[in-house]
Amino acid sequence: MGTTRGAWGPRSTDSGVPVRARPRHPVVSSTDVADAATVAPCAAGRAGRPASAGLPGATPGQRGEQATASAATRSAPRTAWRLPQGEAASPAGHAGDDRHPVLPHGLGHRHGAAGRAGVAAGDGPPGRRRPRLRAGAALDRHGRRRGARRVRHGAGRPAAGAGPVRRGHAGLGGHRGPAPRRPPAAGGHRRGARPLRRHPSAGRRRGRPAAGPRPGRARLVEVRGLERTVDDPLRHYRWHAVERRGRLRLAAEPKPRLKEAQRRLLRHVPTPVPVHDAAHGCIPGRSVRTAAALHAGRAVVLGMDLEEFLAPVPAPRVRGLLRGTAGLTEPVAQLVTALVTTTAPAPVWRALPVPTGADARERHRRLGTRLARPHLPQGAPTSPALANLVCFRLDRRLAGLAATAGARYTGYVDDLTFSGDRRIRGDRFAALVTEVAAEEGFRVNPAKTRVAGAGSRQRVLGAVVNARPTLPRPERDALRALLHNCARHGWAGQTRGHDPATFREHVLGRVAWAASLDPVLGERLQTLAARIDWS
Numbered sequence: 001m002g003t004t005r006g007a008w009g010p011r012s013t014d015s016g017v018p019v020r021a022r023p024r025h026p027v028v029s030s031t032d033v034a035d036a037a038t039v040a041p042c043a044a045g046r047a048g049r050p051a052s053a054g055l056p057g058a059t060p061g062q063r064g065e066q067a068t069a070s071a072a073t074r075s076a077p078r079t080a081w082r083l084p085q086g087e088a089a090s091p092a093g094h095a096g097d098d099r100h101p102v103l104p105h106g107l108g109h110r111h112g113a114a115g116r117a118g119v120a121a122g123d124g125p126p127g128r129r130r131p132r133l134r135a136g137a138a139l140d141r142h143g144r145r146r147g148a149r150r151v152r153h154g155a156g157r158p159a160a161g162a163g164p165v166r167r168g169h170a171g172l173g174g175h176r177g178p179a180p181r182r183p184p185a186a187g188g189h190r191r192g193a194r195p196l197r198r199h200p201s202a203g204r205r206r207g208r209p210a211a212g213p214r215p216g217r218a219r220l221v222e223v224r225g226l227e228r229t230v231d232d233p234l235r236h237y238r239w240h241a242v243e244r245r246g247r248l249r250l251a252a253e254p255k256p257r258l259k260e261a262q263r264r265l266l267r268h269v270p271t272p273v274p275v276h277d278a279a280h281g282c283i284p285g286r287s288v289r290t291a292a293a294l295h296a297g298r299a300v301v302l303g304m305d306l307e308e309f310l311a312p313v314p315a316p317r318v319r320g321l322l323r324g325t326a327g328l329t330e331p332v333a334q335l336v337t338a339l340v341t342t343t344a345p346a347p348v349w350r351a352l353p354v355p356t357g358a359d360a361r362e363r364h365r366r367l368g369t370r371l372a373r374p375h376l377p378q379g380a381p382t383s384p385a386l387a388n389l390v391c392f393r394l395d396r397r398l399a400g401l402a403a404t405a406g407a408r409y410t411g412y413v414d415d416l417t418f419s420g421d422r423r424i425r426g427d428r429f430a431a432l433v434t435e436v437a438a439e440e441g442f443r444v445n446p447a448k449t450r451v452a453g454a455g456s457r458q459r460v461l462g463a464v465v466n467a468r469p470t471l472p473r474p475e476r477d478a479l480r481a482l483l484h485n486c487a488r489h490g491w492a493g494q495t496r497g498h499d500p501a502t503f504r505e506h507v508l509g510r511v512a513w514a515a516s517l518d519p520v521l522g523e524r525l526q527t528l529a530a531r532i533d534w535s
Contacts, residue, residue, distance in 0.1 A: 227345060236342070237379070238253045238254075248353075250348070250349070252342060252377035252379045252380065254377070262380055266385060277399075278411055279388050279410075291417070293469055297468075298458075302417070302449075304433060307442075310377070310383050313387055318376065394436070395409075395411050402418050425451055
């Protein structure tokens with residue numbers, strides 16, 4: 001048999017069908033071992049024999065049994081039997097070889113003229129893909145056509161007597177499928193192959209976190225719990241006891257690395273979320289003047305204070321806010337919550353003096369209970385913004401309560417201010433405010449509840465609002481006298497216990513505070529301050 005060179009590679013002079021090169025590791029796909037009974041008649045007809053001849057020497061009864069076995073084996077899982085190197089398949093498909101099964105229709109195009117004719121004509125059992133392959137195509141070391149798409153085929157129960165089966169592949173089986181696999185080596189993967197690495201997100205439902213503990217999150221939570229027991233060098237906060245106006249507060253100053261992380265979180269997480277219109281504390285564009293101006297010239301001004309504003313906000317409430325309002329996922333919300341909350345160290349709390357009096361001791365006990373659990377620390381950059389978002393529902397309920405009485409409401413951190421007519425003057429309205437605050441997790445300090453009419457000094461956040469927001473008269477006169485004496489007698493003799501190194505900033509800060517409340521007064525005070533010689 002001779003060959004000639006054609007446009008598609010070497011051609012056989014007998015049949016004119018392209019002859020493909022034999023792969024290095026030919027694999028016999030025996031899924032269709034019994035299908036040879038159906039393919040062989042078609043292939044034989046192409047090779048010059050009658051279409052009813054079937055396999056060589058087969059009777060019509062045998063051909064019927066072979067066709068039945070082909071239908072039963074078609075749904076079986078495809079495996080492969082390897083041909084020994086150097087052996088070739090017979091044109092009719094190993095009909096006389098006892099060691100190898102009969103070649104299926106998908107392999108005949110490479111191992112015999114009859115099989116090639118059957119594949120080229122598209123004959124064979126229905127429901128099978130038999131792509132026409134170009135002769136001389138490059139094969140990889142597994143005998144698979146390079147660039148062939150791997151397609152997973154279904155697996156079923158093999159028919160009785162069909163023998164072991166293994167998957168075929170595109171390079172040999174005439175259908176596109178995965179390459180045959182060797183038995184796994186002792187190391188757990190194929191010999192000579194690179195072990196597969198599973199991506200962490202593989203097998204995970206989109207939108208749901210992977211199951212199992214996360215080391216980073218567990219480490220942050222553990223650090224937050226250790227803050228209460230470890231020594232000062234291992235803590236993330238520096239704790240200070242601050243006493244102001246007879247009240248003792250425990251301030252927590254985050255260390256530089258944690259403070260920088262909290263400032264970044266402040267810019268990206270709570271700041272873009274809108275707050276209630278009645279909230280004015282620690283919000284860009286709002287100040288004491290914006291809060292006090294709403295109550296200027298009102299008949300009655302009611303002021304109430306909360307015992308604590310940051311300590312009553314627990315970590316679970318912050319996490320719920322970040323998930324529901326800020327829209328963070330559960331893992332991210334837990335990490336951010338661990339970064340912005342902490343617990344007070346037990347040695348620091350025990351070192352604080354216990355106040356005298358039954359009510360003061362009870363407040364001290366309640367504060368210690370709140371600080372012992374994860375909460376928003378007083379001193380972190382993120383605490384005021386997160387507390388304003390947590391208090392959104394409180395502000396909404398109090399604003400609605402004030403509207404029913406024809407009053408106005410503003411909240412500035414822990415100061416609650418109402419202004420209106422006589423309907424808010426009685427104890428009934430204050431009791432309703434206390435009840436609403438308790439339902440939202442806060443407690444009103446009854447000792448600081450105050451009511452002022454139009455005939456008395458109405459103070460809101462340190463400013464007098466009888467006519468317009470301004471400084472109280474005693475403070476205004478004292479500041480004017482200080483500026484006059486500094487300009488006339490020199491500032492060195494007017495320090496009065498203040499640090500001389502920071503006395504200038506102290507005086508100019510008071511002037512700026514007055515100007516922020518009352519621009520008219522601030523302009524006059526700035527004129528006096530300009531006359532002082534600070535050299």
